[in-house]
């Protein structure tokens with residue numbers, strides 16, 4: 596079987612790690628690496644040559660990679676600002692796109708991704724790894740088996756203390772700092788909304804009609820800068836536009852509701868807070884528990900802590916088939932294996948010529964929450980309509 600020739604565009608923290616991951620995959624070859632920084636290109640080109648015995652194309656401009664026809668597929672792992680521009684250029688060139696996660700800068704950008712896909716028919720996959728998380732898929736499986744009854748509410752968040760990542764942005768040449776200085780929105784909605792979209796069948800018979808967002812004040816980054824002398828002193832008093840906590844509520848066509856939380860600049864442990872509530876049961880990531888009407892009664896409602904982590908018991912019965920196979924074959928890759936699963940699914944879909952599991956329409960919806968939340972926050976939590984990106988799904992392959 597011919598190996599898929601893959602290019603990696605963006606070789607920062609994530610891209611550097613992804614090159615290592617891709618080098619462990621049997622059915623692909625890394626044939627191009629690209630970053631605006633030459634040192635990052637050189638480092639990754641060396642790694643690839645060492646592992647594959649052949650030097651890949653090294654480029655500081657993604658257009659070189661396109662002109663050289665160096666790959667069949669490319670993964671876009673740059674900062675968020677460049678995702679849409681590079682994704683469209685790749686589609687125009689007939690190079691299949693795997694796009695890393697992040698929010699869009701405008702709703703028009705989301706439509707332009709769809710337009711480019713429909714115009715070119717080039718495969719496009721949004722690499723939302725959390726859709727492949729073990730517990731996210733357990734819950735999806737249980738929902739599809741009807742165990743939760745009708746799902747009426749889901750919540751989630753991107754709750755990750757990123758104060759160091761943001762504040763050392765200049766030293767680490769990282770894109771987040773500029774974003775936190777200039778934007779106020781749910782800037783990273785896809786890890787939380789992606790798995791919820793699967794459960795709620797968004798774009799597959801259901802859709803979000805409108806949303807409203809609210810942002811707290813921005814105090815966490817300044818305070819951290821004051822307390823840590825190695826942080827650039829200018830950031831102690833810099834004006835950060837990004838509120839510390841952004842809460843977004845959404846209404847779906849089928850009457851179900853969703854709430855999302857961005858919480859990245861205050862002290863806290865990591866969580867995506869994935870929670871699914873139906874008429875017959877629920878799952879909650881914080882505490883990692885399942886509650887089914889069939890298994891518990893009102894007598895269990897208080898003293899509930901003893902049931903934390905009971906989701907593991909449900910894995911025995913309801914493990915998703917994707918994870919059953921993965922455990923059998925041997926779990927690989929970072930983030931508990933979901934990175935490997937999402938990349939593997941992308942390459943398998945490409946090889947088999949089947950529709951992308953998380954397609955350009957899904958990407959447009961997930962990415963649009965960022966500019967829509969910004970608009971709502973700016974308008975004092977004004978209700979903002981969410982476009983129906985799915986009308987054209989599968990119009991053209």
Ligand SMILES: NC(=O)c1ccc[n+]([C@@H]2O[C@H](COP(=O)([O-])OP(=O)(O)OC[C@H]3O[C@@H](n4cnc5c(N)ncnc54)[C@H](O)[C@@H]3O)[C@@H](O)[C@H]2O)c1
Nearest residue numbers: 605606607608609610630631672673674695696697769770
């Ligand atoms: N799925 C996940 O779990 C996960 C985890 C981390 C990051 N990410 C995503 O990966 C992406 C990168 O994140 P990161 O933390 O590695 O950021 P980073 O700032 O460390 O790296 C981004 C890299 O892109 C390069 N770049 C910028 N513009 C470019 C261009 N025009 N052409 C080529 N290279 C360019 C930068 O020089 C930098 O090296 C983001 O979209 C982020 O959301 C996803």
